[in-house]
Amino acid sequence: MLDQEGRVHAEEVLDGFVPGEGAGFLLLSSQRTLPNSTAIAYVSSPGLGEEQGHRYSEKPYLGDGLADAVRAAVEGASGLPVRAVFASLNGESFGAKEWGVAFIRNREALHPELRMEHPADCFGDLGAATGPVLVGLAALGLKRGHLPGPCLAWCSSETAPRAATLVSSEPMPS
DSSP states (O other): OTTTTTOBOBTTBSSOBOBOOOOOOOOOOOTTTSTTOOOSOEEOOOEEEEOTTOTTOSSOOOOHHHHHHHHHHHGGGTTOOEEEEEEOOOSOHHHHHHHHHHHHHTGGGEEEEEEEEOTHHHHOBOGGGHHHHHHHHHHHHHHTTOSOSOEEEEEEOSSSEEEEEEEESSOOOO
């Protein structure tokens, strides 16, 4: 189906993505549940949004879904600017436009020297596995000292759902 829609990157398809394959999982717990555990990172409650003008909708694309998800996620940052972003950008222009809208609408929460990561350029688009993989990569980058924090990880689906969360090396307010 994706090939028939002209979305798979090929010599004649420049605005397409490279399919990937992978799986991701995260072990999440609250400090109440495991008070003596050593956390690799702390993950905020996700910000959620719905894009009414998604790829398969007849409605106009306005970028509200991801912008709302990012806004809800960064509200828990306690004023700390987001220093790194892990994005589900996969090479298609639709996602870049969406991030542009979310970036502009939430720029006050983002550090001026923001580091942008879009790992699909290394392993292709992982589909539903992208969310946990992005959060895991952010957590490992923070733990190993490769990234400044807090990090924002966001994903967009093919249809309306959008989500974003903060990943930090320090506990965040609940």
